[in-house]
Amino acid sequence: MPRFRSKEYPWYAEADKNRREHVVAAAKLMLNAAHTAPTTGGTDHMESELVWGEEETEGLAEKMEELSYLPEYKRVDELFRTEAEMLRQADCLILLGDFRARNTPFDLDCGYCSGPVGCAFVYSRRKTAAGQIDHSDKSLCKTIIDGPLCQMHLQNLGYSIGSVLWMAKTLLVDARPFMSVGVAAMKLGYCRNSAFVVGVLLAATSKNPFVDVTYNYSVLNTRRMVDSVRKNFIVSRQLAPDYRLVPLRQFRKGGDQEREE
Numbered sequence: 001m002p003r004f005r006s007k008e009y010p011w012y013a014e015a016d017k018n019r020r021e022h023v024v025a026a027a028k029l030m031l032n033a034a035h036t037a038p039t040t041g042g043t044d045h046m047e048s049e050l051v052w053g054e055e056e057t058e059g060l061a062e063k064m065e066e067l068s069y070l071p072e073y074k075r076v077d078e079l080f081r082t083e084a085e086m087l088r089q090a091d092c093l094i095l096l097g098d099f100r101a102r103n104t105p106f107d108l109d110c111g112y113c114s115g116p117v118g119c120a121f122v123y124s125r126r127k128t129a130a131g132q133i134d135h136s137d138k139s140l141c142k143t144i145i146d147g148p149l150c151q152m153h154l155q156n157l158g159y160s161i162g163s164v165l166w167m168a169k170t171l172l173v174d175a176r177p178f179m180s181v182g183v184a185a186m187k188l189g190y191c192r193n194s195a196f197v198v199g200v201l202l203a204a205t206s207k208n209p210f211v212d213v214t215y216n217y218s219v220l221n222t223r224r225m226v227d228s229v230r231k232n233f234i235v236s237r238q239l240a241p242d243y244r245l246v247p248l249r250q251f252r253k254g255g256d257q258e259r260e261e
Contacts, residue, residue, distance in 0.1 A: 006018045006022070020091040024050070029167060034161070037156075046096060048095060048097070050094055050095075057087055057093070059188065060084075060188065061084040061087045064087065067080055067187070068084075076144075083178050083181065084180075085218050095182065096164070097194025098195070101151075101196055105150035164177075165200070172204075174202065174203045174208040174209070175210075181201065
């Protein structure tokens with residue numbers, strides 16, 4: 001009779017892959033929730049990608065660590081390294097991006113973008129032709145996010161993220177959104193039409209891997225600790241006497257004599 005085994009450890013073993021598939025199935029339903037979330041004006045504004053697999057997540061995590069050492073990311077370097085480790089512990093991730101906030105502002109003259117009333121603030125750092133923004137121009141981008149961005153569309157993205165988190169709660173999956181993951185994803189070509197991307201990490205493990213973390217989490221984490229224990233165990237095996245040459249009772253007896261002395 002066929003059997004389907006699910007287990008959390010060791011990572012990426014067959015049983016662990018089966019468990020991760022449950023989260024991937026739930027993530028596909030979360031994508032539906034993201035796309036059906038309320039939007040201002042009722043126009044499509046969002047693109048999404050579902051990413052899983054050891055190679056894909058490790059590539060994203062390494063990119064986050066690479067960005068953390070760049071001078072322009074100095075203020076958030078620890079944030080990027082810590083959240084890179086959280087990404088490694090995720091079962092999969094959802095990337096949600098808004099492709100209208102930069103290229104097609106809402107033109108409501110609301111001032112919600114933190115600029116003066118009127119959308120000139122959004123258009124000020126863009127090359128335009130006949131009132132249309134040239135989406136290929138990124139020559140003026142000097143910051144992590146190529147702003148200013150239309151906040152009406154980013155608010156819509158917030159609704160989509162909220163819908164994803166609500167669905168995660170309904171399906172009993174741990175989830176947390178991260179801007180740092182979205183920044184690294186954009187650098188690697190995910191959600192390529194979007195100027196702002198948020199990554200939502202998902203997991204179904206005994207301990208939520210996205211909360212209750214220590215300082216220096218990029219070093220002091222479960223995987224590094226397990227690897228350290230394995231290293232110390234291997235070293236102790238190499239230094240200990242061979243069981244065939246020194247019987248255990250004789251080895252213990254020698255130790256007792258040393259303690260008595």
